[in-house]
Amino acid sequence: MKLRIETAGMEALMVRLFDTIDVANMAWVLAADQALREAFGDALIDLVPSYTTLLLHYDCRKLSHAEAQACIRHALSDLTPADTQQGQRHDIPVWYDESVGPDLSRVATRAGISIAQLIEQHCQDEYCVFALGFAPGYGFMGLVDDAIATPRLTTPRRHVAAGSVGIADRQTAIYPLPSPGGWNLLGRTAVPLFEHAKRGEPLLRPGDSVRFRAISREEFEAQGGDTTPMEERS
């Protein structure tokens, strides 16, 4: 961990802790998140943690730029990593099927394995939630095994259904809402990520761990899943 405080905007500072993505970063990012929230109190407008950084938006009617920088330095001076064992473990049921995961076959072919092996591989590892972003409740998770890592689509889809589970490079995620998107889609879950986020209580939080579990169409439907196939639209 090497603390750098960089100007990001008129009343925004980038707190940079690391330079590479690593599951081990999370204990420090979470500890810094907590320490900064406490130190800034009501002078804090927003604090957005990510893989290696925290973007801090403070209220410049309460603190000057120099005061905010000093406050960060002071808050993080004796930082000790958080206990990541306290993160929640989530079991996410996914219906892996080409009708809702139109990239299953391409990702499997690229990796030189069968679709069944691809599903098994995606379900095998426990993934760390690195950051929330892109959409309410959207968690960036990883790291996906190198063998099935697949770059984003050259041309993103204009419509990706809510609940779609995808991978991009060594990351995996679930789309909480219908949106455009360029990730490779493998299946769909009925877990209502958006509804949780809308209540201010996201299901997935940074530092949590997630394991996917393959379920049948019947189970997916019983959970209230939407089986409408993904349409290929340019």
Add this chain to the structure above:
Amino acid sequence: MSQAALEIKQAGPLALIQDAGRFGVGHLGVTQGGAADWIAFYWANWLLGNPLNSPALEIVMGGGLTLEAHGEVRLALTGADLAATLDGQPLAPNASFILRSGQQLVFQQPRHGLRAYLAFPGGLDAPRVLGSHACTAREQLGGLQEDGQPLKAGERLTWQGNTHEARKLPEHLVPSMPTSGCRLPLVLGSQAASFSGSSLFKAFNTPWQVDNRADRMGVRLTGPVLNGSLTGIISEGIPLGAVQVPPDGQPIVLMNDRQTIGGYPRLGALTPSACAALAQCLPGTEVWLTPISASHAQADYRRQHAQWATD
């Protein structure tokens, strides 16, 4: 007697309920939203003596948006001149006015600026989600139906208060809409150093055109191609006004409805006042980026806020 209301007789291209924005929820992946020209938005509420953050209407372009009054009400109009008329009579922005039962308010097309703000006594009635009334379509948050959608024909607007003050905006404080050649102050970020010397020179010494790919998420600028040593970065939080430069070298200014995190290198971020000005620029407007220090920008920002501190 039923409550006074405004009925949407005809919806224009985009009219959204907005407040100052949804803050303190960026870590959930929820965008800021809020009035894109926050200065005009605050003036609209100020004119009626409302709390400055009261929900109001952001009207983009006009495009025939027609509102009909049921009951009498005093409203305040600020921001762009969208050739508004009250029962056919021209209505100038930056003032409050009375709309009587049966009268119609129509917004035609932009004459100066792009976004007008219409404030209501005590603020519009609208659901509050995650601490804000801001309407963000992509996230399905806010709006009359709580689906983030803009106003539709047949919907009715009601408001919180029935009393109001009728303040007048002093002549010397009337904000002017940006014109071609306007300057947009930018606070340099740490990644600015990763751009080539000639790109940095061009960024601040050549005019940029506001592209037609511009919305509440971001505004593209076209001009010289900027390049540097970074093509992508590990995704990190995006502040309001961040000027990100994707591989095509054409900057995108990230506005109120931006994604919360992203992975393109950045020159820095426009000040909030510069974002407000950019939100009023029609495609084709020429703008200049000018560097400013964070402390200078903050001093300007505090002076701006001092203008409203009269209540």
